[in-house]
Amino acid sequence: MVHGTHNAIEDSRNKDIKIYINGEFFNRENAKISVLDSGYLVGDGIWEALRLHHGVLVFLKDHLDRLWQSAATIGMTFPFSREELIAEVWKTLNVNNMQDHVHVRIMITRGLKKTPSQDPRLTISGPNVVILPEYKKASTESKEKGITLFTSTIRRGSPDYLDPRLNCHSKLHEVQALIQAIEAGADEALMLDIHGFVSTCNATNFFIIKDGEVWTSTGQYCMNGITRAKVIQVCHENNIVCHQKNFSLFDVYGADEAFVTGTFGGLTPVTKIDGRQIGEKPFGDTTRILSGLYQSLIEREVQNNG
Known part of the structure; x- marks a missing residue:
């Protein structure tokens, strides 16, 4: 077993989680992003991680502040509000019937590229949004x-x-x-x-x-x-x-x-x-x-x- 700060107790429920990609839900094995995605091509994306404790997304404002600050730093404009993003997070949690000991990773890339390139002007879609929730309880x-x-x-x-x-x-x-x-x-x-x-x-x-x-x-x-x-x-x-x-x-x-x-x-x-x-x-x-x-x-x- 790999030892480190991200050691989690094994949870078989994670095999069947639904992962959110741009408004749709996919099983783990079918959750895929194009090879022309900005994040895959040049690491052009940002992320945030949340914890769900007893039905509450803990320190939510702090995490949203950091996410929006990250977007502003890299010149990315979101086509959604904070409230709309969190509604999608809750939709994802509810689809998975999750209430506690959940780690939620939000990943947002600049979008799909017309061709492999760093140039943001060659982006031909809006941001790609992935919400990946997992049952993760830290190993005592x-x-x-x-x-x-x-x-x-x-x-x-x-x-x-x-x-x-x-x-x-x-x-x-x-x-x-x-x-x-x-x-x-x-x-x-x-x-x-x-x-x-x-x-x-x-x-x-x-x-x-x-x-x-x-x-x-x-x-x-x-x-x-x-x-x-x-x-x-x-x-x-x-x-x-x-x-x-x-x-x-x-x-x-x-x-x-x-x-x-x-x-x-x-x-x-x-x-x-x-x-x-x-x-x-x-x-x-x-x-x-x-x-x-x-x-x-x-x-x-x-x-x-x-």
Whole structure:
């Protein structure tokens, strides 16, 4: 079994899910996009991931804000409103009779091309919209075990050529970083920014704990994580000191605890980085407290929107 932050408990229902493509539903084996799609040809597309908890799409406004910001960044105009898109998401969830422990991936590409090309003027259709829901419950065993990281030589990009905050289909540099980590025997990759400071991981955001304080990167070169923002929020709400600052591997190797954050896994502890043990136990006390506070924030969201 592949070990990492996206480990999910096997669920046989996923074999029979219906996947939304441009207003129609398809079984998994028949859900297809043309080879002339912009996303396939040149990675010209954006995506968003949502979690369904007890019938509520958690932190929905934050995710929609990020999706619309991504569209504006790449010059894509949606032919639908936020309300219309979410109506299609709910249609997809209802077709699949889904209520809880569901991960929803929304993928929107610029559309079909007349011929293989980067040029957006050769797009001959509106955006292609895919909504892929799956029953995905994070593995408690994996969370308790924690993950290991390896620092990749692949750096997080500068905002002036591919802003790391953009949730786009162009993820090859992150895949390269992950391959380096896997070949080094780790679960996932830690990535530095262009100045050599710790930035983020290949698919999650990174935090350390030193002397009771929570540290994470400045945010200038890391993914625009919703869960990252919520962890910072719960720290402020509970008088836990949280710094967004530059720090290096020197600080990381001497950290008391480390963890990563993501929409699917929430908070996942990190046990080793570059072969060095972090902390005295797999799931540190402060990380566990923060994980509980984050879960309480989700429960509050469900109560307020249920």
